[in-house]
Amino acid sequence: MAGNFCSHCGNAVSPMAAACPQCGHPVADQQATQQAAQPVAQPAVGQPLANPYTPVKSRVTAGVLGILVGGLGIHKFYLGKVGLGVVYLLLVWTYVPAIIGLVEGIIYLTQSDQDFAKKQGVRVA
Ligand SMILES: [Zn+2]
Structure with missing residues (x-):
């Protein structure tokens, strides 16, 4: 699941934690970055033939x-x-x-x- 690892050092971080306990990198920054990147990862919306299982x-x-x-x-x-x-x-x-x-x-x-x-x-x- 996204957000459970520090984007800075890769350390496992509790979803509740605001910052990585190992290096102090803020976890909130990582989540915000991922949410902002999500629309880019779904360019196929509205295209009926976008099913990846279509041969x-x-x-x-x-x-x-x-x-x-x-x-x-x-x-x-x-x-x-x-x-x-x-x-x-x-x-x-x-x-x-x-x-x-x-x-x-x-x-x-x-x-x-x-x-x-x-x-x-x-x-x-
Ligand atoms: Zn870290």
């Missing part, structure tokens, strides 16, 4: 995979949509997934990074 994908990679090997659902696997990828794989003998993959690949390559990220639920690398 980062390349729009171009997904598009090329869709065009070249879309029939095998590779672009779906790449985008983390494993269930859909399996469906493509099972239907590969009909050539329908290849056609859909080709169309999807072209869509990926022609749409904007923003549209792609929103539609696929990823962050664009």
Whole structure:
């Protein structure tokens, strides 16, 4: 927890203490500095795609995979949509997934990074 260590000497300081007992450095100064720095540490507020757990994908990679090997659902696997990828794989003998993959690949390559990220639920690398 922040504020429990002296910023001057690193000594453990009680949260109740006004100053570090070892070097006399005021603890209140440290807390004020951290509070002032907090807004800078959160620049992503208001950006819906700022979730750090959102997978980062390349729009171009997904598009090329869709065009070249879309029939095998590779672009779906790449985008983390494993269930859909399996469906493509099972239907590969009909050539329908290849056609859909080709169309999807072209869509990926022609749409904007923003549209792609929103539609696929990823962050664009
Ligand atoms: Zn100290």
